[in-house]
Structure formats: C-alpha cells, structure tokens
Amino acid sequence: MPPLLLPVSPPSPPRPLVILLGAPHTGAQALALELQQRIDAGSVQIRDASSMGDALCLTGPDLSPASPLGGGETSAGIATGTSSLAAWITLLRSADQILLMGLDLPLPLYDRPSQEAIDAKLRSALDSAKLSYRVVYGREARRFNNAFFAINNIANQTISSSASALSDTKQGARATRLRTRDCEKCSDPECEHRLFTALLDHRA
Structure with missing residues (x-):
C-alpha cells in the first residue's frame, strides 16, 4: 500500500524587519509602538532602536571612544558604549x-x-x-502616514484593515508609494526636510 502523502503548506515568507531610531525627543519609541499596534504583526516586524543614542553619548564626534577627561566617563563605561554601538550596528x-x-x-x-x-x-554611524x-518627518x-508609506514599499504582505484604512485618506490615496530623492552627498537636515515637504505638497 503506497504511503499517504500529506499536503505540505508552503513556508511563510520572512517578515521584513523595519527599525526606527532617532535622537532624543524625536518620537521614535512612540511611533514604533503605534506602528506595532496598527500594522499586522504577521506582515512586518517593527523594532525601536532609539536607545542607540545612549551608546552614541559615550563616543566622540568621530564615533571613536570618548576621552574620559572632562567627560566624566570611566574606561569601563567607554568600552561599554563602544561595544554597545557595535551591537546596534550589527542589528541595523x-x-x-x-x-x-x-x-x-x-x-x-x-x-x-x-x-x-x-x-x-x-547619521555618521549609518553612513560609516x-x-x-x-x-x-511630520x-x-x-x-504615522509617512512611516506607513515607507514601510509599505518593502512589506509584501497584507496590512491590517485598521492601518490600511489610513491609506484611503486624501494623502494616502495619492501617495501609496514614498519616493525620495537620493542625496548621498548631502546630510543637511533642513535641506532634507524641504525636499520631503515639497514631495508631499506636490503629491497633495
């Protein structure tokens, strides 16, 4: 008697990982939490990495270990900050x-x-x-909309109805894809903000 063959479900595609980070008071943690609550956890992973700023506080302007002179940091603290930064980069x-x-x-x-x-x-750590x-921005x-549209570019699975309903708004319906100008040689936040705002106004 031939062996019974059980149907095998195809493996689920890996969930894209989206990491949010930012300087203090930029709302990375709150936005990550809102995205986690409103986007189907089965379609994309959202992770908050705003604590990376704590590791950067223990480095100098060039991201090398900060000097303890005048900085109040011990050698152990500096080593911890440097290794922590390396761990964050690995995660990113x-x-x-x-x-x-x-x-x-x-x-x-x-x-x-x-x-x-x-x-x-x-920015320097990411560029390096x-x-x-x-x-x-926003x-x-x-x-939330701007982050959602950016995530939508890499998420290939269904977004929960509570979040996708947001894309039915005037801004969402006309901006389902976020396209940004690639300014690799410019890291001026003000210039970047102007370009981003102009893009949104143009699509509105």
Missing part, C-alpha cells in the same frame, strides 16, 4: 528598512544642541556602516 545590518526620525517636532531651545549632536552621530535609511497622524 539585519534590517530591511531603517527609518530615522526627523528633527521637526517641538523641543525647548536648550535641548536642541544635544539633540542635533546625537542626530549627527546617528554604509547603511541606507529614510528620514520620517507630526502625529502625518508622521
């Missing part, structure tokens, strides 16, 4: 898409210099590791 290399938060959210003036310094280090990324619903 596994991502299908990296979303970096823009610096357009309201912030007290006295916090701006430190925020900009961390943002510059994040030759990792491509997209910058997400407030509240618009920020």
Whole structure:
C-alpha cells in the first residue's frame, strides 16, 4: 500500500524587519509602538532602536571612544558604549528598512544642541556602516502616514484593515508609494526636510 502523502503548506515568507531610531525627543519609541499596534504583526516586524543614542553619548564626534577627561566617563563605561554601538550596528545590518526620525517636532531651545549632536552621530554611524535609511518627518497622524508609506514599499504582505484604512485618506490615496530623492552627498537636515515637504505638497 503506497504511503499517504500529506499536503505540505508552503513556508511563510520572512517578515521584513523595519527599525526606527532617532535622537532624543524625536518620537521614535512612540511611533514604533503605534506602528506595532496598527500594522499586522504577521506582515512586518517593527523594532525601536532609539536607545542607540545612549551608546552614541559615550563616543566622540568621530564615533571613536570618548576621552574620559572632562567627560566624566570611566574606561569601563567607554568600552561599554563602544561595544554597545557595535551591537546596534550589527542589528541595523539585519534590517530591511531603517527609518530615522526627523528633527521637526517641538523641543525647548536648550535641548536642541544635544539633540542635533546625537542626530549627527546617528547619521555618521549609518553612513560609516554604509547603511541606507529614510528620514520620517511630520507630526502625529502625518508622521504615522509617512512611516506607513515607507514601510509599505518593502512589506509584501497584507496590512491590517485598521492601518490600511489610513491609506484611503486624501494623502494616502495619492501617495501609496514614498519616493525620495537620493542625496548621498548631502546630510543637511533642513535641506532634507524641504525636499520631503515639497514631495508631499506636490503629491497633495
């Protein structure tokens, strides 16, 4: 009697991994949580890497270990920061898409210099590791929309109805794909923001 052959379901395609990161007060953690709640977990993985900024605080402007002189950091702390940064870079290399938060959210003036310094280090770390990324701007619903459309470029599975309903709005219906200008030699956040805003206004 021939052996019975049981139907074998095809393996599920791997879920794309999207990692969000940003300087302090740029909303990476809150946005990651909202995306996790509104996008089907079976279609894409959303991970918050905003803590990478803590590792960058222990490095100098060129991402080398910071000098303890005047910095208040111990040798052990510097080593921890350097190894932690390397661990973050390893994680980022596994991502299908990296979303970096823009610096357009309201912030007290006295916090701006430190925020900009961390943002510059994040960009430098990504560039040094030759990792491509997209910058997400906007407030509240618009920020979510912009992140959602960027994720939609690499997600090949169905997005939950609660999130896809958002794409039925005027902005979503006319901007189902996010296309950004590739300015590899320019990392000016203000220039980047102008290009991004112009793109959205043009599509609106």
